[in-house]
Amino acid sequence: MTALCTVHTHSLLCDGKNTLEEMAWAAYEAGAVSFGASGHSHTEIPWDRGCVLPGDLTAYRAEVLRLREIYAGRMDVLLGIEWDACSPGVPQGFDYWIGSVHNLCGPEPGQWYAVDYDVEKLAEGCRELAGGDFVALAERYYDAVAEMASRNPTVLGHIDLITKFNAGNRLFDEEAPRYRRAALRALHAADPRETLLEINTGAVARGYRSAPYPAPFILREWRAMGGRIILTADAHSAEAVVYGYARAAALARAAGYDRCVLLTANGGVEISFNVCFA
Numbered sequence: 719m720t721a722l723c724t725v726h727t728h729s730l731l732c733d734g735k736n737t738l739e740e741m742a743w744a745a746y747e748a749g750a751v752s753f754g755a756s757g758h759s760h761t762e763i764p765w766d767r768g769c770v771l772p773g774d775l776t777a778y779r780a781e782v783l784r785l786r787e788i789y790a791g792r793m794d795v796l797l798g799i800e801w802d803a804c805s806p807g808v809p810q811g812f813d814y815w816i817g818s819v820h821n822l823c824g825p826e827p828g829q830w831y832a833v834d835y836d837v838e839k840l841a842e843g844c845r846e847l848a849g850g851d852f853v854a855l856a857e858r859y860y861d862a863v864a865e866m867a868s869r870n871p872t873v874l875g876h877i878d879l880i881t882k883f884n885a886g887n888r889l890f891d892e893e894a895p896r897y898r899r900a901a902l903r904a905l906h907a908a909d910p911r912e913t914l915l916e917i918n919t920g921a922v923a924r925g926y927r928s929a930p931y932p933a934p935f936i937l938r939e940w941r942a943m944g945g946r947i948i949l950t951a952d953a954h955s956a957e958a959v960v961y962g963y964a965r966a967a968a969l970a971r972a973a974g975y976d977r978c979v980l981l982t983a984n985g986g987v988e989i990s991f992n993v994c995f996a
């Protein structure tokens with residue numbers, strides 16, 4: 719690999735295992751032209767405590783800017799954030815942001831239901847929000863994704879995260895027309911001129927899934943929409959900073975893409991897979 723970027727990364731400042739400095743070094747060692755910090759935005763959700771950035775981002779910003787100086791001329795260091803649908807406000811003052819839905823809001827204030835925490839919490843949300851119908855829960859999830867997509871994030875995060883615990887279709891049938899319609903409706907809420915879709919290998923690195931997000935039918939539709947993709951590792955540790963990129967590229971190629979986008983200090987730069995995986 720001669721050129722790549724890794725801009726979906728987490729550190730000890732949220733739920734990662736390494737410092738930002740260790741993550742940046744691992745990216746540099748892997749040959750990245752660009753490294754982006756994308757800590758989880760702050761929420762008031764109880765199980766997010768200790769797993770998301772504090773409300774005051776002063777220290778986070780300072781550390782990213784310190785690393786930018788250290789790597790000046792060698793690797794771009796970008797200040798990003800992974801913005802959760804349940805975080806109040808809007809992301810401001812970042813080089814880029816990843817829009818992600820990790821939790822669904824209930825009808826009352828203070829009611830939250832986790833999509834990706836564990837299967838018990840997912841089942842609880844399914845019972846309370848969707849009467850036990852997982853496809854109906856997926857429809858609610860994709861409504862939230864559509865709302866996030868309509869805010870024009872730089873990157874739309876793991877669009878089909880709702881499938882995290884659904885290996886072997888154990889909870890619902892991912893081929894069901896109702897499920898696919900909901901996913902594609904969310905996808906069509908994204909503007910292909912404004913937003914990149916990520917192929918995210920993080921859940922594979924951590925053993926939750928055997929294939930990266932998203933499913934091939936979503937990738938094919940995004941391509942038909944003229945959309946562009948970015949490879950991300952959603953890395954929670956230094957050793958996973960560019961995990962599975964060759965596999966992600968193979969998935970993209972199978973869906974008809976011949977290139978991806980690198981996010982750099984100069985914005986998005988398209989690069990052919992023939993160059994980065996020569």
Ligand SMILES: [Zn+2]
Nearest residue numbers: 800818875876
């Ligand atoms: Zn995420």
Ligand SMILES: [Zn+2]
Nearest residue numbers: 726728800952
């Ligand atoms: Zn993430």
